Amino acid sequence: MDEARANYRITDLAVSERPRERLAKLGPQALSNAELLAILLRVGVSGENAVQVGQRLLQTLGGLSGLHRAPFEEVQAQRGVGAAKAATLKAAIELGRRLQLEDPEERPTVNSPADAAELVRYEMSALEQEHLRVILLNTRNQVLDIAEVYHGSLNASMVRVGEVFVPAVRRNAASVVVVHNHPSGDPSPSPEDVRVTEAMVEAGKLLDIEVLDHLVIGQGRYVSMKERGLGFK
Numbered sequence: 001m002d003e004a005r006a007n008y009r010i011t012d013l014a015v016s017e018r019p020r021e022r023l024a025k026l027g028p029q030a031l032s033n034a035e036l037l038a039i040l041l042r043v044g045v046s047g048e049n050a051v052q053v054g055q056r057l058l059q060t061l062g063g064l065s066g067l068h069r070a071p072f073e074e075v076q077a078q079r080g081v082g083a084a085k086a087a088t089l090k091a092a093i094e095l096g097r098r099l100q101l102e103d104p105e106e107r108p109t110v111n112s113p114a115d116a117a118e119l120v121r122y123e124m125s126a127l128e129q130e131h132l133r134v135i136l137l138n139t140r141n142q143v144l145d146i147a148e149v150y151h152g153s154l155n156a157s158m159v160r161v162g163e164v165f166v167p168a169v170r171r172n173a174a175s176v177v178v179v180h181n182h183p184s185g186d187p188s189p190s191p192e193d194v195r196v197t198e199a200m201v202e203a204g205k206l207l208d209i210e211v212l213d214h215l216v217i218g219q220g221r222y223v224s225m226k227e228r229g230l231g232f233k
Contacts, residue, residue: 019051033064040088045080053080068093069123107142110135110212113224116177117215119146124181124217132180134164136173137212144171161196161203168209175210179217187218189230197231 019035028036037054044050057078061067067075067089076086110116116135124131132150135143147167168176178200180193189197197214204211211232214225226232 033058037089040092041080041085048080057081064093065122068097069126107144110137110141110143110177113213113215113222113227116179116213117217117222119143120179121217121222124179125185125219127181128183130180130183132164132178134167135177135179136168136171137175137177139174141175144173161199164200165203165207165209169207173209175212176204177212178214180214181217185219187216187221187223189216189223189225189228193225194231197225201232 019031019038022035023031023039031039034051034054037057038044038050041050041053044053048056057067057075058064060078061070061075072086072090075081075089076083078086081089108115108119110119119135120133124133129151131148133146133148136145136147138144145167149164149167164178165176167173178197182188193214193216197211200214201211212226214231216223216225
């Protein structure tokens, strides 16, 4: 028992193999995902050092994208995590996401429905309710932000179309891609989806903010309503 327990501490590793020391010497790009998580976790648990806990989190939750998608409560419930570490992990991932959007040279560019879907599909395909988000783009089709404007059933009588454009007006966006998910996993647009799209396209014309597309995200699939000619004239 004592021999097994002696293997779980980071301090038992050679100094040159410890994540923080490796980061300081080689830079963060030299570390594995598990090692980077270990720095955020700081300590392990009985039988596992922090790197091993990081490896387990990645395996259990489905990699970094799975860790990003997982609800806070699920991350918190993992052995060796708890509320404080879960908050640290979630905050670090969100900072990374925001940094990508903040740096003009690093901002992703949306040139196709696939580009837009790639930004959100992993997370949105796992949501248990319908969420409507707006990808805000500048004149070069670079992503300024991804704003959530609504969650619940996507119903034209409940979604105030003007609210969809509030983030775009605030960020002076030139165009938007609207995205919502179908928790059923089937991305086939409904008649209500078409009606909402028609209303948003017309509102965008009045505001001089072009609605480039409306994507419906399902389980592992998506549908571009513009490609199908639904809601766009």
